[in-house]
Amino acid sequence: MAKTSTEQNGAKTLSDQAYLKLRSDIIHGVLQPDEKLRIEHLRTEYGVGASPLREALSRLAADGFVTAEGQRGFRVAPMSEEDLEDITRLRILLEKQALCQSIEHGGDEWESQIVASFYQLEKVEESEERDPAEWEMRNHDFHEALIAGCTSKWLRRFYGILYDQHKRYRNIALSTEIPRDLHQEHEELRNTALARDKKRACDAIEHHILRTAEITQRVLREESLQKKEIA
Amino acid sequence: MAKTSTEQNGAKTLSDQAYLKLRSDIIHGVLQPDEKLRIEHLRTEYGVGASPLREALSRLAADGFVTAEGQRGFRVAPMSEEDLEDITRLRILLEKQALCQSIEHGGDEWESQIVASFYQLEKVEESEERDPAEWEMRNHDFHEALIAGCTSKWLRRFYGILYDQHKRYRNIALSTEIPRDLHQEHEELRNTALARDKKRACDAIEHHILRTAEITQRVLREESLQKKEIA
DNA sequence: ATTTGCAAAAATATCGATATAAAACTTGCA
DNA sequence: TGCAAGTTTTATATCGATATTTTTGCAAAT
Numbered sequence: 394m395a396k397t398s399t400e401q402n403g404a405k406t407l408s409d410q411a412y413l414k415l416r417s418d419i420i421h422g423v424l425q426p427d428e429k430l431r432i433e434h435l436r437t438e439y440g441v442g443a444s445p446l447r448e449a450l451s452r453l454a455a456d457g458f459v460t461a462e463g464q465r466g467f468r469v470a471p472m473s474e475e476d477l478e479d480i481t482r483l484r485i486l487l488e489k490q491a492l493c494q495s496i497e498h499g500g501d502e503w504e505s506q507i508v509a510s511f512y513q514l515e516k517v518e519e520s521e522e523r524d525p526a527e528w529e530m531r532n533h534d535f536h537e538a539l540i541a542g543c544t545s546k547w548l549r550r551f552y553g554i555l556y557d558q559h560k561r562y563r564n565i566a567l568s569t570e571i572p573r574d575l576h577q578e579h580e581e582l583r584n585t586a587l588a589r590d591k592k593r594a595c596d597a598i599e600h601h602i603l604r605t606a607e608i609t610q611r612v613l614r615e616e617s618l619q620k621k622e623i624a
Numbered sequence: 625m626a627k628t629s630t631e632q633n634g635a636k637t638l639s640d641q642a643y644l645k646l647r648s649d650i651i652h653g654v655l656q657p658d659e660k661l662r663i664e665h666l667r668t669e670y671g672v673g674a675s676p677l678r679e680a681l682s683r684l685a686a687d688g689f690v691t692a693e694g695q696r697g698f699r700v701a702p703m704s705e706e707d708l709e710d711i712t713r714l715r716i717l718l719e720k721q722a723l724c725q726s727i728e729h730g731g732d733e734w735e736s737q738i739v740a741s742f743y744q745l746e747k748v749e750e751s752e753e754r755d756p757a758e759w760e761m762r763n764h765d766f767h768e769a770l771i772a773g774c775t776s777k778w779l780r781r782f783y784g785i786l787y788d789q790h791k792r793y794r795n796i797a798l799s800t801e802i803p804r805d806l807h808q809e810h811e812e813l814r815n816t817a818l819a820r821d822k823k824r825a826c827d828a829i830e831h832h833i834l835r836t837a838e839i840t841q842r843v844l845r846e847e848s849l850q851k852k853e854i855a
Numbered sequence: 856a857t858t859t860g861c862a863a864a865a866a867t868a869t870c871g872a873t874a875t876a877a878a879a880c881t882t883g884c885a
Numbered sequence: 886t887g888c889a890a891g892t893t894t895t896a897t898a899t900c901g902a903t904a905t906t907t908t909t910g911c912a913a914a915t
Binding site (some may be wrong): 404406409451452455456457479482486551 | 679682694710717776781
Binding site (some may be wrong): 406407408441442443444445448464465 | 867868869870871875876877
């Protein structure tokens with residue numbers, strides 16, 4: 394039998410649905426940094442009761458997507474250059490580690506998933522439209538494929554949070570003008586990983602993440618400059 | 625004026641109180657691994673309503689202290705040798721990184737806090753009683769002091785989770801027979817950190833964490849062996 | 856003896872309402 | 886005008902009750 398209309402994605406409970414929706418809206422900038430998250434308002438907006446909302450917000454607070462101050466409600470986590478730098482540095486550390494473990498333990502399935510996801514990503518990067526949403530998905534799949542051989546549950550968990558935190562900065566800073574010479578970097582990543590060359594693969598991933606962050610940071614700096622001029 | 629009797633620790637809300645209490649009870653083995661966490665039961669046990677409880681459990685799930693399956697409630701996160709190994713490896717990676725940053729950026733305040741907390745830890749380690757709870761606190765303070773110069777908010781966050789996860793294994797495995805030749809390792813840590821010798825300090829922390837984990841692992845293995853014999 | 860189906864029981868997830876705390880807004884006074 | 890204390894307003898945190906969902910128990914059939 395078909396599932397209930399409200400049960401779209403993999404979410405079994407209203408809590409999960411609210412969690413995923415809020416998370417997505419924060420990552421995509423629908424909910425602005427530092428914005429107050431009033432329960433009553435969200436209730437009508439998302440069509441769920443206060444309890445599942447508060448549970449979702451509690452989880453998001455643990456993930457660092459919202460801040461929660463006792464008796465003073467929730468807000469969307471603020472964004473800053475320092476935070477981006479922090480996330481970037483740690484993401485590099487973790488993704489390097491995960492990549493190394495993958496290169497060590499990855500088998501045939503791992504290799505073919507890298508080839509396949511790279512191919513899909515390539516198609517989007519070389520296409521005319523350059524749909525940002527499509528690119529985000531393919532980019533995510535490719536990076537996931539690279540570290541799919543990593544067996545560490547905890548590394549996976551933390552990496553996932555940082556990837557999405559990073560994505561928030563990407564999305565807010567460069568919502569439209571995404572792809573550039575990223576393609577070469579992705580190619581280098583694929584090649585070094587398949588060659589099982591840990592050293593060069595790590596260098597490649599570090600370079601890749603740093604470049605992305607730099608561009609994001611520049612846009613971020615320009616934006617904050619504009620805000621000061623207005624004020 | 626004195627605070628309300630229910631407002632003991634730093635917890636402002638019932639949610640926070642429940643969170644801290646549950647977290648502590650899980651870490652200290654009061655709540656056993658894989659144990660079912662029935663809301664109705666916890667309500668009477670902890671004296672709070674269902675909402676704050678569910679919020680606390682949601683947060684703990686995000687931290688990996690409990691598992692939450694949709695429509696099937698919460699359980700205490702299970703424990704396993706693989707999980708311990710996983711936590712250990714990642715904790716080493718993160719604590720090394722945090723230590724390096726501390727050695728780079730730490731100032732006078734950082735140095736003196738290391739000396740002070742080491743002294744306090746030394747006192748407990750060399751005393752006759754060897755109170756495990758006291759040791760845990762002092763050990764925590766010392767490790768915190770070592771990485772106090774680390775400016776990365778995210779590194780701090782993840783490290784904190786892993787430290788407590790590790791602590792859970794320590795507590796359950798060796799609730800009574802704690803200190804041994806750890807003292808030498810702590811001394812080496814203090815000396816290399818104050819000498820600003822990143823390389824040796826990192827080696828020392830790796831060795832230290834690995835040794836602790838090994839002992840825990842041995843006890844864990846013996847326990848699971850006993851269980852199999854009984855069954 | 857094992858399985859299948861149904862009914863009863865238990866537990867979860869959720870909503871609506873209330874108590875409580877923080878913020879905003881006066882009003883009185885120097 | 887500036888400030889401070891009290892008052893209203895707003896929003897949060899919490900509880901009690903309800904509606905689903907899952908599990909359990911039991912009987913009938915293979």
